[in-house]
Amino acid sequence: MAKTVDARGLSCPQPVIMTVNAIKEKGQDELVVLVDTDTAKENISRAAKAQGWSVLSIDTDDGGYKIKIGK
Amino acid sequence: MKHFLSTRWGIISVGVLIGILASLLQLWGNPANMGICVACFERDIAGALGLHRASVVQYMRPEIIGFVLGSFVAAYLFKEFRSRLGSAPIVRFVLGVFAMIGALIFLGCPWRALLRLAGGDWNAILGLVGLAVGIWIGTLFLRNGYNLGRSHKTHISAGWIMPLVMLGFLVIMLFNPQISGEGQSGILFYSVEGPGSMHAPLIISLAAGLFIGFLAQKSRFCTMGAIRDLILFKQTHLFGGLVALAVAAFLTNLVVGQFNPGFVGQPVAHNMHFWNFAGMGLAGLAFALAGGCPGRQLFLSGEGDGDASVFVIGMIVGAAVAHNFGLASSPAGVSGGGIYAVIIGFAVCLAIGFTMKEKTA
Numbered sequence: 459m460a461k462t463v464d465a466r467g468l469s470c471p472q473p474v475i476m477t478v479n480a481i482k483e484k485g486q487d488e489l490v491v492l493v494d495t496d497t498a499k500e501n502i503s504r505a506a507k508a509q510g511w512s513v514l515s516i517d518t519d520d521g522g523y524k525i526k527i528g529k
Numbered sequence: 530m531k532h533f534l535s536t537r538w539g540i541i542s543v544g545v546l547i548g549i550l551a552s553l554l555q556l557w558g559n560p561a562n563m564g565i566c567v568a569c570f571e572r573d574i575a576g577a578l579g580l581h582r583a584s585v586v587q588y589m590r591p592e593i594i595g596f597v598l599g600s601f602v603a604a605y606l607f608k609e610f611r612s613r614l615g616s617a618p619i620v621r622f623v624l625g626v627f628a629m630i631g632a633l634i635f636l637g638c639p640w641r642a643l644l645r646l647a648g649g650d651w652n653a654i655l656g657l658v659g660l661a662v663g664i665w666i667g668t669l670f671l672r673n674g675y676n677l678g679r680s681h682k683t684h685i686s687a688g689w690i691m692p693l694v695m696l697g698f699l700v701i702m703l704f705n706p707q708i709s710g711e712g713q714s715g716i717l718f719y720s721v722e723g724p725g726s727m728h729a730p731l732i733i734s735l736a737a738g739l740f741i742g743f744l745a746q747k748s749r750f751c752t753m754g755a756i757r758d759l760i761l762f763k764q765t766h767l768f769g770g771l772v773a774l775a776v777a778a779f780l781t782n783l784v785v786g787q788f789n790p791g792f793v794g795q796p797v798a799h800n801m802h803f804w805n806f807a808g809m810g811l812a813g814l815a816f817a818l819a820g821g822c823p824g825r826q827l828f829l830s831g832e833g834d835g836d837a838s839v840f841v842i843g844m845i846v847g848a849a850v851a852h853n854f855g856l857a858s859s860p861a862g863v864s865g866g867g868i869y870a871v872i873i874g875f876a877v878c879l880a881i882g883f884t885m886k887e888k889t890a
Contacts, residue, residue, distance in 0.1 A: 466679065467613070467615075467616070467678075467679030467680045467681055468616075468676070468679055468680075469616065469677075469680070469820040469821075469834075469836070470754065470820060471671060471754075471757065471758070471761060471762075471820075472671075472676060474762065475671060475672075475761075478762070494611065494613075494682070495609070495611060495613075496607075496609045497749050500535055500749070504764070504766060505762065505764075508762065508764060521611070521682065
């Protein structure tokens with residue numbers, strides 16, 4: 459079960475900090491990140507790639523985005 | 530799928546366009562090395578409204594109006610408009626106040642710091658170093674869990690308030706147009722001399738503002754974010770835009786003959802190095818804690834972010850405080866009150882950084 463990072467309502471750079479911290483936790487190879495702005499969505503995708511991860515899927519979810527990222 | 534403006538070349542292009550336009554706005558009438566200065570222009574708006582009565586800095590700057598409305602249009606066109614608010618508004622207001630006070634001690638926002646550099650005003654180097662140090666302090670807080678909490682979705686009309694306020698400013702300006710040689714027209718104040726009297730024609734300023742607001746909304750152009758992301762994540766995406774702005778303005782200045790290198794006698798600037806550094810340091814810390822440079826806060830206001838709007842109003846009020854209390858610098862240098870203001874501002878911002886950690890998990 460992939461861990462979920464709920465960054466909805468948080469302004470940048472919080473969503474990225476939370477995501478990068480979660481990526482660096484041991485044993486994680488997949489994460490679900492919830493955000494509610496397009497800026498955060500782009501920043502999460504960019505940060506994931508910078509960490510060597512990739513974006514697996516992006517779904518719209520309750521006015522925001524559910525981003526699945528993985529190694 | 531990815532929009533061009535969200536790419537690396539997208540943000541670099543936006544930086545280039547802002548740099549060229551800012552330099553040309555100076556050629557068309559805006560003050561020297563102040564083609565666009567969000568802090569100075571918000572200060573001029575405060576003066577136009579009579580919130581302060583510094584007679585040389587009173588003008589309802591159409592560029593600022595254009596920034597918010599251009600971003601508003603872009604946000605709707607790209608389906609990114611989202612009304613949201615509620616992330617510690619009073620804290621953001623206070624950060625806006627001190628961001629403005631810091632900026633007015635240096636005499637410029639980060640955009641103007643870059644434009645001053647591009648015009649050969651080497652005092653800007655001290656300001657930019659201060660800005661980076663202020664943002665660096667901000668990143669230390671961010672690393673340690675500093676957080677102003679979540680915003681939440683709200684009524685669509687709530688997100689329209691700031692764009693409508695700006696539209697109202699434009700209407701007021703159209704009904705109270707500048708009268709040559711007069712310091713007042715109806716309910717608006719104008720400058721007869723000084724930086725407030727220097728401006729490009731209204732329609733050009735407005736068009737430039739709308740154009741930049743539109744591009745910056747989609748590209749997320751932010752000078753604070755550029756330096757913050759570089760320090761925090763070693764990420765150069767936004768930094769490309771910042772460098773592009775400075776280089777483009779520099780080259781345009783060379784072409785049109787607006788490059789005058791030196792420390793002394795620079796327009797709307799002083800050369801008290803420490804206070805240039807410290808003023809911008811305070812501003813940088815406040816921007817970092819609030820999550821955006823003054824320009825970015827305007828673009829966010831346009832896309833429905835009510836908290837960014839509160840920061841903008843804080844800056845406008847901060848300008849009134851800075852001039853009414855004699856805190857703002859002049860070309861002669863920093864004022865006695867300004868020195869106390871920097872110290873108090875740092876104390877307040879540090880207290881905010883240390884005490885506001887919110888568990889978000």
